Amino acid sequence: MNKLQKIFENKKAFIPFVVADDPDFETTVQNILTLADNGANIVELGIPFSDPVADGPVIQAADLRAFKAGVNVNLVFDIVEKARESTNVPIVFLTYTNIAFKFGYEAFCKKCHELNIDGLVVPDLPLEEQGDLKKYTDKYNISLIQLIAPTSDERIIKIAKAAQGFIYMVSSMGVTGKREDFSNELSPTIKRIKEVTDVPVAIGFGIHSVQQAKDLSELADGIIIGSAIVDLINKGEDLAEYANKISTAI
Amino acid sequence: MKEMQKTDPKSRYYGEFGGQFIPETLMTELNKVSAAYDKYKTDPDFLEELKTLLNDYANRPSLLYYAKNMTEDLGGAKVYFKREDLNHTGAHKINNVIGQALIAKRMGKTRLIAETGAGQHGVATATIAALFGMECEIYMGKMDTDRQKLNVYRMELLGAKVHPVTTGSMVLKDAVNATLQAWTQRVDDTFYVLGSAVGPYPFPEMVHDFQSVISKESKRQILDVEGRLPDAVVACVGGGSNAIGSFAEYIADGDVKLIGCEAAGKGVDTDQTAATIERGSTGIFHGMKSLFLQNNDGQIDKVYSISAGLDYPGVGPEHAHLAITKRAKYVGITDDEAVDAFEYIAKTEGIIAAIESCHAVAYVEKLAPTMSKDKIIICTLSGRGDKDVASIAKYRGRDIDE
Numbered sequence: 082m083n084k085l086q087k088i089f090e091n092k093k094a095f096i097p098f099v100v101a102d103d104p105d106f107e108t109t110v111q112n113i114l115t116l117a118d119n120g121a122n123i124v125e126l127g128i129p130f131s132d133p134v135a136d137g138p139v140i141q142a143a144d145l146r147a148f149k150a151g152v153n154v155n156l157v158f159d160i161v162e163k164a165r166e167s168t169n170v171p172i173v174f175l176t177y178t179n180i181a182f183k184f185g186y187e188a189f190c191k192k193c194h195e196l197n198i199d200g201l202v203v204p205d206l207p208l209e210e211q212g213d214l215k216k217y218t219d220k221y222n223i224s225l226i227q228l229i230a231p232t233s234d235e236r237i238i239k240i241a242k243a244a245q246g247f248i249y250m251v252s253s254m255g256v257t258g259k260r261e262d263f264s265n266e267l268s269p270t271i272k273r274i275k276e277v278t279d280v281p282v283a284i285g286f287g288i289h290s291v292q293q294a295k296d297l298s299e300l301a302d303g304i305i306i307g308s309a310i311v312d313l314i315n316k317g318e319d320l321a322e323y324a325n326k327i328s329t330a331i
Numbered sequence: 332m333k334e335m336q337k338t339d340p341k342s343r344y345y346g347e348f349g350g351q352f353i354p355e356t357l358m359t360e361l362n363k364v365s366a367a368y369d370k371y372k373t374d375p376d377f378l379e380e381l382k383t384l385l386n387d388y389a390n391r392p393s394l395l396y397y398a399k400n401m402t403e404d405l406g407g408a409k410v411y412f413k414r415e416d417l418n419h420t421g422a423h424k425i426n427n428v429i430g431q432a433l434i435a436k437r438m439g440k441t442r443l444i445a446e447t448g449a450g451q452h453g454v455a456t457a458t459i460a461a462l463f464g465m466e467c468e469i470y471m472g473k474m475d476t477d478r479q480k481l482n483v484y485r486m487e488l489l490g491a492k493v494h495p496v497t498t499g500s501m502v503l504k505d506a507v508n509a510t511l512q513a514w515t516q517r518v519d520d521t522f523y524v525l526g527s528a529v530g531p532y533p534f535p536e537m538v539h540d541f542q543s544v545i546s547k548e549s550k551r552q553i554l555d556v557e558g559r560l561p562d563a564v565v566a567c568v569g570g571g572s573n574a575i576g577s578f579a580e581y582i583a584d585g586d587v588k589l590i591g592c593e594a595a596g597k598g599v600d601t602d603q604t605a606a607t608i609e610r611g612s613t614g615i616f617h618g619m620k621s622l623f624l625q626n627n628d629g630q631i632d633k634v635y636s637i638s639a640g641l642d643y644p645g646v647g648p649e650h651a652h653l654a655i656t657k658r659a660k661y662v663g664i665t666d667d668e669a670v671d672a673f674e675y676i677a678k679t680e681g682i683i684a685a686i687e688s689c690h691a692v693a694y695v696e697k698l699a700p701t702m703s704k705d706k707i708i709i710c711t712l713s714g715r716g717d718k719d720v721a722s723i724a725k726y727r728g729r730d731i732d733e
């Protein structure tokens with residue numbers, strides 16, 4: 082069984098997201114370790130992009146802080162390498178297509194393999210355009226994480242069938258960032274996914290409170306929390322405590 | 332569609348460029364737009380309504396004007412201007428907006444959203460939204476709302492809500508980001524009227540088709556007056572909508588030189604430029620694989636041009652294909668050259684043309700004298716320059732009250 086998929090066996094997975102190099106190298110490494118020590122089952126590490134069209138203001142601001150700190154792709158790799166000295170927590174990258182494309186899909190995947198990266202979430206690379214990258218994620222045994230949205234409708238089945246690792250279920254319309262309401266399509270969509278695949282489903286976009294995490298984890302196999310964590314890190318609040326609360330609640 | 336676009340088995344591509352690199356949230360909607368466009372692009376009722384609006388509302392066909400004074404002054408090839416500046420709303424943008432808004436209407440949409448750079452596309456979209464009784468919201472970089480205040484007010488006058496975009500470099504690129512984000516929030520009743528020949532399929536194809544009215548007309552007009560095709564067609568290129576429309580009907584005519592004029596800003600060798608084809612490299616952004624100004628890490632560059640309409644780090648995928656296959660040539664024109672041309676065409680021909688279009692005029696000034704008197708150039712004046720008068724005055728050190 083796929084290594085990522087295995088993580089979801091017999092438990093709900095907590096997948097926190099942090100932006101690499103926000104606000105600096107050491108803090109990011111420390112945050113990955115803190116999350117790993119406090120119940121994170123997978124850490125999603127965002128590679129900053131100049132124009133993150135799928136992201137709301139909180140993650141956009143984090144990307145800007147990372148650029149201010151001088152982030153580049155190789156530095157993100159260095160962050161993982163440093164974290165890897167102390168943790169084996171599964172890590173997936175969130176990267177926009179152009180970062181991997183410009184690095185060279187093969188070189189990028191090879192590097193991910195060397196760093197023991199288990200998956201890639203690429204928000205602007207829909208199923209139809211994945212062929213060129215998929216060649217190398219397959220070669221280097223990295224899961225290309227599929228996203229399914231409340232609008233995916235007729236696309237759900239074919240995307241679910243192509244899924245590896247886990248499926249990133251987008252909770253609602255719009256971009257990343259806190260929200261109070263989630264799409265009514267969540268339950269029926271997850272039901273349709275489950276009819277065609279055993280690949281676990283994690284819900285992301287907008288989750289911030291412990292109660293939301295608990296409620297949504299009941300609909301799926303895991304939850305992804307991004308903006309709320311990025312915001313908390315920015316405000317210097319207690320990451321360990323928050324991660325603990327979430328992982329205990331789900 | 333043109334044969335050359337079908338050379339790739341994936342018809343969403345122009346050679347290696349194009350595609351649909353967009354968040355999953357938008358894919359279903361994008362497919363609906365594709366299906367609707369496929370259905371209506373050959374539908375007689377649709378085409379009739381489009382034609383009627385273009386002719387009766389937008390003032391088409393636009394004139395092909397022989398610029399006698401400029402021809403004599405430059406002393407070479409005969410210069411013709413395709414006068415898109417005489418269209419209703421003052422630019423070529425209306426051609427595409429009418430087409431896309433008619434598709435939106437047939438899809439049952441009641442709300443139009445759009446990005447705008449100089450404001451011309453925003454004004455055209457606001458205009459058609461008013462005509463069709465649709466809601467309209469326009470996203471415009473804060474830099475551009477500041478340098479094109481008149482157009483902001485025009486859009487508001489037409490009933491649109493204008494959102495100044497304060498993320499990134501606050502220009503056209505960021506306006507596209509904001510409009511894409513707004514679209515992911517609300518697709519059910521909303522159509523994104525994309526103004527340039529960029530973005531995910533089917534937008535580059537729709538823009539190509541709706542703007543190709545420019546070259547359909549110019550071809551007929553030049554055959555009428557000269558009895559032959561032009562030797563060169565010149566147009567300015569930001570994302571490339573007026574250029575693709577100006578080139579479209581001549582692409583298969585190998586003897587007609589196609590020349591796109593990009594904004595070189597302070598110079599193609601400086602970092603204050605927007606000369607994408609000359610300086611860019613292949614990348615994937617704004618829904619398409621194309622050429623972009625970017626760094627080695629794949630981060631999209633901040634770009635610069637005096638022209639808010641050409642101030643874009645990418646270019647439409649069909650232009651990228653025409654450039655790589657050498658069917659069209661792309662040249663950089665600096666701010667200084669464009670401003671000189673702005674003044675030159677005003678004084679020589681009595682035409683105040685948009686600063687965007689003046690990038691093409693500047694190249695004609697260089698090209699015409701190198702060609703013999705029996706040669707013909709058609710240059711598209713994509714828009715009128717009223718909107719630029721205040722900023723050109725400022726460029727020349729005159730502060731005038733808008």
